[in-house]
Amino acid sequence: MTNTTMELEKLDLTPEKLLLNETDSKSKNGSTTVMRLENLSKKYGKHLAVDSVNIEVHEGETIGLVGPNGAGKTTTIKMIAKLIRATSGKILVLNKHGELQELNGDDKDLIKFGFLIDQPFFYDMTAYQILRYFARAQNYPKKKINERIDILLRLFKLSDWKHEKVKTFSKGMRQKLGIIQAILVDPQIIILDEPQTGLDPKARIEIRRIIRALQKQGKTIFLASHMLYEISEVCDKIALINHGKIIAFDTIDNLEKNLKEKELHCQLLHPISQENLEMTITNLTNRLKPYLNNQTGEKDSKKAIKYNSGNQSLRIYYDGKKESRGDILEILMAELTSNNKVISFSQPRTSKLEQIYLEMVGLDDEPRKNIKKEVK
Structure with a gap:
């Protein structure tokens, strides 16, 4: 085993290192802002999908973006990933010089991002080919690519499928491959949109363990999900979004204190x-x-x-x-x-998180009307 492999096994979340000791964790400065969304909005025709969203994310935090379907979670993430353009507002990201820089066309000085978004894979390619393609596209050191891929495939229990075409994968296996792609180049900020989608209960537990290990490495994680248990298990703060607006943003403990009933x-x-x-x-x-x-x-x-x-x-x-x-x-x-x-x-x-969610988000007005009509 080479020194590089040994270093990667400690740093890159091998199964044996999933639950790192406190002494193994990287230092993080929770006061450093790594990303800030300022009055971020997205309009489709007359429909305001995201409405003046303001969120500040600090180094090492895990933020959960929570809301019902159609609330604006994925639209917000796609704007951060530059897959769609914001109608108004700003996305500021920490650069290599320690300054916040607006996300625009010239982002070479920004800290590294990793994204899991619902996107199509090249289904006729193998898992190894896809990961190698993404690693090279993001300028990951060539000498480390193969070792990095092997470690992550082993961690996600996909080693036996390394040279199989993705079109033969189940939905859960494709989701795991998507998460691997998101953390492949060791990014400082990891953006995950519904990471538990398509996973069986055992795999969900494994993914939560991996997220905790990433936290211990000092990674900053921005996680969108409608699975409240997942959010409560791993997130430091939650941002509740409904109809495109952030209606609450705080720690779960602080939100619990304000429960009305x-x-x-x-x-x-x-x-x-x-x-x-x-x-x-x-x-x-x-x-x-x-x-x-x-x-x-x-x-x-x-x-x-x-x-x-x-x-x-x-x-x-x-x-x-x-x-x-x-x-x-x-x-x-x-x-x-x-x-x-x-x-x-x-x-x-x-x-408690479900109570917070139901109290602040509640039931959508339109479904309520439909229920009343059906009862009549």
């Missing part, structure tokens, strides 16, 4: 009769008032308890305090008659 579900043995429903809800609201979510104001206090006649359950929006849950259960047990016992009491198994 916490829910409890109470399953009842029997339904509440229609004639007793209003009185029951009023009594429960009065008894539970100290624990209910009152951020919406005194006038909306009755909305803190909702009854679902379809599944005989109560939904209670409370203050989110752990100690409140026990008190709420005791009051429910005392208030509800023996003919209407509580048979289960729980907090919904929704991740």
Whole structure:
């Protein structure tokens, strides 16, 4: 084994090095801005796909761009990759002289980027041929290309397919090849658009491990996805985008602090009769008032308890305090008659990021209208 190979195995994420020790990680300066989007917009005719997006990315950060389909995630990434031109605004990127430089036609002094975007491969070429082509096109040292390709193919468990044509690959294998291409030349900024698409659960876990190892190397990662668990596992900050606008950009912890509501579900043995429903809800609201979510104001206090006649359950929006849950259960047990016992009491198994997402993004207005029409 050559010294170069040994160096690459340590640096380039061989399976044995996936979980690097802290002493192996590269130093990073979290105060250095490596990319900044300033009032970035993209318009298609009258449709504003991306609307005045402002995001600042620091060295070593992993930023998650989260939003529903059609929110503007891929359009934003394609503008960064220069696959489409912005209608207005700027993309500033760190150059080799330590200065922010506007992304334009002359980018030879910029730090290296790696991209995973939904793009066609040359399906009649082999995995090795494609990777070699991209490595040479990006001026990766010729003497290191073969070793680099071998290491990454082994890491992504594609070594046995090195000389097979890509048209014989499954969707998941092509996705892995796309991620390899994105990190092939050891870029400082890695842009990944929906990296988990087409992967089975085991492969998704492997990709998350690789992303963590890239983080330990000090890489800056910009990750667009609608898979909330993926985002919560690897990202330092998330940018929530909807209808082309950034509606929140912060750490998950900080966003969690601003959650307006916490829910409890109470399953009842029997339904509440229609004639007793209003009185029951009023009594429960009065008894539970100290624990209910009152951020919406005194006038909306009755909305803190909702009854679902379809599944005989109560939904209670409370203050989110752990100690409140026990008190709420005791009051429910005392208030509800023996003919209407509580048979289960729980907090919904929704991740905190899902709560943030649903609260800030919510359901699209149009689908809601369609649902109402169908019910009628």
